[in-house]
Amino acid sequence: MPGQSIIDYIKKPHSRVFRRAYIKRRNIGTGAFESSWVEISKDIKKWGTISTQLDSERLNKFTFGNMRVVVQNDQGKYNPEDSEDSYWYNYMPQQRTLFKIETGFFDFTTTSGVTQVFNIPNGVTTAFVGIFSGDMPGSDKNEITFNVKPLTEVFRNYAASNIRGLDGSMTASRFMELLRDQTDGSGGFVFRPFFDNTTTNFDISTTTTQYLNLNTSTSEELREKNVWEIIEKLSEAENHVSYITRDGKFRFRSRSALTTTAAYLFNGVGGTDNTYGQTIKTINSYGKKPSKFYSRVQIQFNSLNTTTSYSTVQSAMVVESANAAWALGERTFSISNTLIPNVTVAEALAQNIFNDVSTIKNEIEFTTTFVPHLEILDRVQITYDSSPVLFRSLWDLNDWADATNSSDLYWDASGGNALKLNAKEFKFISQNIDLDRFECKFIAREV
Secondary structure: OOOOOHHHHHOOOOOEEEEEEEEEOEEOOOOOEOOOOEEOHHHEEEOOEEEEEEOOOOOOOEEEOOEEEEEEOOOOOOOOOOOOOOOOOOEOOOOOOEEEEEEEEEEEEEEOOEEEEEEEEEEEEEEEEEEEOOOOOEOOOOEEEEEEEEOOHHHHOOEHHHOOOOOOOOEHHHHHHHHHOOEOOOOOEOOHHHHOOOHHHEEEOOOOOEOHHHOOOOOHHHOOOEHHHHHHHHHHHHOEEEEEOOOOOEEEEEOOOOOOOOOEEEEOOOOOOOOOOOOEEEEEEEEEOHHHOOOEEEEEOOOOOOHHHEEEEEOOOOOOOOOHHHHHOOOEEEEEOOOOOOHHHHHHHHHHHHHHHOOOOEEEEEEEOOOOOOOOOOEEEEEEEOOOOOOOOOOOOOOOOOOOOHHHHOOOOOOOOOOEEEEEEEEEEEEEEEOOOOEEEEEEEEO
């Protein structure tokens, strides 16, 4: 009904969900993207899955999954640009065409015999923005498969040595701003057109450390690297993360949760919440992650292989039960990053990373109903109790116990593998949004 929020529709046992897909082509004369999105929703046969992960391969490293979108091509609209039936006829080729998916909830009302369809307020969510990239094979079924990659691809496809404007006072945030404002030398922006041609789609946290070896485009640090590789190295040096949000914004920020309070409350078995309802389908795994524990962090910040080229922070090995290195084994997290300018910066970075990885934290992987509006690093709260036992008194329900022993009148707590999470807070480090099955799978780490 009008006035209800997206939370109201997420918790319903049955809601109406929409998916919409759009493209933006480039003008064959100017090379610029057209001003409006062209909807292609009705032609899509398979939508695929949107996947984003943090720390899955390495600390501070974001991984973006590629999408494979299958479209029906009976009318030839998805032929190459040399076909008169093609959407791209008189436009530039399909490669690097912008692609956007919107999803959300809708409903309708009927007044005096007139039915009106409306989107839920705040229920229209841009779930993904990317570009067509790679081969686009057809088949004898008149289908075309588009490989869609995240917007990070525009940075991967640009040599770092071609960056203009580098100088001797280059900080990480200044480098990101330099990319935002990078031109071809004649006023044409190189990256900004993929981010809606606006500076507001670049969220860059200010940093102060200067990287003196990024002072010129001929720097050895830039040689044989693409721009995204430099972004990742700077993010590592600052203990920050760089990624593209679901609505197509570039973000460079700290690893902390996006908010200090939970952006969403997930409830499963044993959880009762009239506001958010029960949205957890299954808990696929939950527990501590010894594989992400390190008792030692070592950073090489100088290419010379000498003892002074390294900064190390570690737990002393003591043979006692309270010592983490003894209990779990000594494990070293190694970084080689010669962008780091000096030992002072390396020591601070090593200490910050050590503080994060030297304690074991719980992680949870769970599957939910369709919850498409959340972001990586969002803080969430989870309540789930798989115990079938209700801890309530059985007094006066039957005349079977010794009246002098009231402790007989309570059920024992269940043991085994029962999961009990009472409003426990986590931050998202992975999300998969299945647009064909309308469900989500999340991985979150306790905060």
